[in-house]
Amino acid sequence: MREALIDLGAVSRNVETLRSSVGNMTSMVVVKANGYGHGAVHAARAALDGGADWLGVVDIDEALELRASGIEAPVLAWLHDPEQDFSAAVAARVDLGVSYLQQLDRVAAASGVALVHLKVDTGLGRNGAAPGEWEAFFAAAATHERAGRVSIRGLFSHLAGVDDALQVASFEVALAAAAAAGLRIQIAHIAASGAAIATPGSRFDMVRLGIAAYGLSPFSKHLPGAPTLTPAMQLSGAVVSVKRVTAGTGVSYGHEFVAAKDTTLALVPLGYGDGIPRHGSGTGPISINGQAYTVAGRVAMDQVVVDVGDDAVALGDRAIFFGDPATGVPSADDWAAASGTINYEIVTRIGARVVRRYLS
Ligand SMILES: *Cc1c(COP(=O)(O)O)cnc(C)c1O
Numbered sequence: 001m002r003e004a005l006i007d008l009g010a011v012s013r014n015v016e017t018l019r020s021s022v023g024n025m026t027s028m029v030v031v032k033a034n035g036y037g038h039g040a041v042h043a044a045r046a047a048l049d050g051g052a053d054w055l056g057v058v059d060i061d062e063a064l065e066l067r068a069s070g071i072e073a074p075v076l077a078w079l080h081d082p083e084q085d086f087s088a089a090v091a092a093r094v095d096l097g098v099s100y101l102q103q104l105d106r107v108a109a110a111s112g113v114a115l116v117h118l119k120v121d122t123g124l125g126r127n128g129a130a131p132g133e134w135e136a137f138f139a140a141a142a143t144h145e146r147a148g149r150v151s152i153r154g155l156f157s158h159l160a161g162v163d164d165a166l167q168v169a170s171f172e173v174a175l176a177a178a179a180a181a182g183l184r185i186q187i188a189h190i191a192a193s194g195a196a197i198a199t200p201g202s203r204f205d206m207v208r209l210g211i212a213a214y215g216l217s218p219f220s221k222h223l224p225g226a227p228t229l230t231p232a233m234q235l236s237g238a239v240v241s242v243k244r245v246t247a248g249t250g251v252s253y254g255h256e257f258v259a260a261k262d263t264t265l266a267l268v269p270l271g272y273g274d275g276i277p278r279h280g281s282g283t284g285p286i287s288i289n290g291q292a293y294t295v296a297g298r299v300a301m302d303q304v305v306v307d308v309g310d311d312a313v314a315l316g317d318r319a320i321f322f323g324d325p326a327t328g329v330p331s332a333d334d335w336a337a338a339s340g341t342i343n344y345e346i347v348t349r350i351g352a353r354v355v356r357r358y359l360s
Contacts, residue, residue, distance in 0.1 A: 002237050002270050004350055005323075006038050008046040008360045010230040014215050015050030021227045022196055022207055026187070028054035028076065030210035032062060037275075037350040038214055038233055041069040042358055047213055048073055056208055060084065063094040076117060076154075079127065086110035095153060099127045101140055108149040116141070117154030117187070118178070122170035124160045134174055138181035145183070152178075154187035154206075164199050171204075194218035197226055215324070216332055216343040231332060233347050234323030235354070238316050239288065241267035251305050252297030256282055259307065265296070266306045268319040273301040275349035276321065277339035284338045285330035287320045288313055292330070322346065 019027050029052040030036075035043030044055050044066055055075045057063050063077040077089065078097025087110045089096060095115040098104045107114045118141055121128035129137045144150045155178055157171050171190050178185050189206040191199065196207035197218070211218050215231035244264055251257040251265065259265075266288065272278045276299050284295040286306050296307040306319060325331040332343040339346075 001240070002274055002354045003235070004037070004354050004356050005234040005236070006042065006356055006358050007230070007232045007234075008042055008049075008358055010215055010232040010324075011038070011043055011046035011213055012050035014213050014229045014232070015047050015052050015209065017227045017229060018193075018196070018207075018209050018212055019051050022200075022203060024051075025203060026053045026206040028052065028056045028189070028206055028208045029213045030056035030192075030208055031066070032056065032058040032210075033348050036211065036214050036344065037347045039356050039358070040065060041071070042356075043214070044069075044071055044073075046360075050213075052209075052213075054206065056210075060086075060089045060094060060096075063089060064092055067092045067094070078117070078119060078156075086114060087112075090114045097127075097156065100129055100133070101137055104137070104140055104144065104150075108144040108147075113148060114150045116150045116152050117156050117189075118152060118183075120155065120157050120171070120174045122157040122159075122167040122174065122190070123163070124158050124167075126158070128157060131170065131173070134177045135181070138178050138183055141178075142182045152183050152185065154189060155183075155185045156187075156189045159190060159192065159195055159202070161194060164195055164202055168199075168202050192218070198223060211344050214347060216347065220342075230326075231322075231324045233332070233350070234329070235270070235321040235350060236318045236323075237268040237270045237321075239266045239313055239319055240269050240315070241265075242313055242315055250297075251307070252281075252300060254298060257297035257305075257307070264308045264310065264313060266308050266313045266317075266319065267303055268306060269303050270321065270354070271300045271302040271304060273351060274354050275351045276304065277335070277341060277346070277349075279339035279341070280335060284321070285334050287329040288317055290328060 029047035031040045058079045063075045076095040090110045090112040099119045119128040188204040191202040193212035195202040215229040249259045281298040320329045323329040332346040
């Protein structure tokens with residue numbers, strides 16, 4: 001009834017395309033938040049098929065889900081509970097992003113040799129050691145490494161997308177400070193999809209590809225020369241009720257939509273409980289049988305109504321919210337524009353009630 005059709009071949013091809021656009025350098029594909037809504041394990045396998053070398057997730061539970069499914073590729077997890085016990089992650093060879101001294105000490109205290117990427121804040125203002133902390137942070141990392149408690153494999157940071165050049169320069173200062181502390185950083189990485197595509201000087205030893213791997217653009221405007229990608233998710237619902245109504249009929253809560261003339265209303269069983277933004281009330285695009293419509297009235301928790309006029313729409317016809325615009329349906333970007341958000345949120349928020357069906 002509610003379906004997110006995920007084209008895993010598209011994910012693999014997107015990763016291949018993106019890798020070749022960065023000279024086939026080492027690439028991480030980020031599969032956090034259930035693979036941006038696409039399914040973490042499926043997306044991870046498709047990314048590896050497309051040539052990804054690393055997988056990225058936010059927390060250790062996400063990393064262990066990949067390991068439990070049999071995925072052995074390197075996985076980096078970078079956001080942890082202050083009380084986190086790192087033993088299971090170390091035992092599962094999950095690389096750990098570490099952002100501050102006490103966290104480094106906790107990681108070092110776990111049994112086994114922890115694989116670590118030190119995280120520095122170069123200007124995003126979120127996670128990572130601030131510049132004033134680098135010297136002590138790197139010195140402690142070198143001490144733990146000499147004692148055989150950790151292996152410092154990487155140094156990384158994340159961009160705010162405002163002034164990449166300033167952050168890249170700050171990252172270079174961090175790399176020099178790490179070297180001065182005696183650390184031999186094998187993998188320096190700072191670029192996510194946007195910088196990987198648009199800022200060659202930010203690529204260092206590895207790029208971290210998230211949204212672009214799923215075929216969506218990290219840019220708010222079209223970037224000439226950007227690689228051509230295929231959106232991997234198509235979200236649709238079956239039309240579950242069709243009825244003729246007379247002019248003046250009000251639709252959905254608050255009657256924000258009133259039929260101007262006699263018309264046909266089609267009911268589609270997806271709502272904000274499935275991740276359809278309520279801000280798309282009266283604006284969100286929907287395609288049925290190749291025709292473009294707009295959500296009539298408010299998006300409810302479980303359903304939306306589409307005014308299809310005098311068109312022949314039958315029970316069971318598929319109402320497509322978004323997919324690959326090359327197939328004539330709205331895009332996740334169209335939904336983002338209609339509801340005041342970004343394509344990232346549109347796909348990632350698709351809820352558990354929506355059945356994922358995979359095309360490989
Ligand atoms: C989510 C995330 C990425 C991927 O970002 P995209 O813009 O989706 O490519 C990369 N690095 C970090 C640290 C992230 O949190």
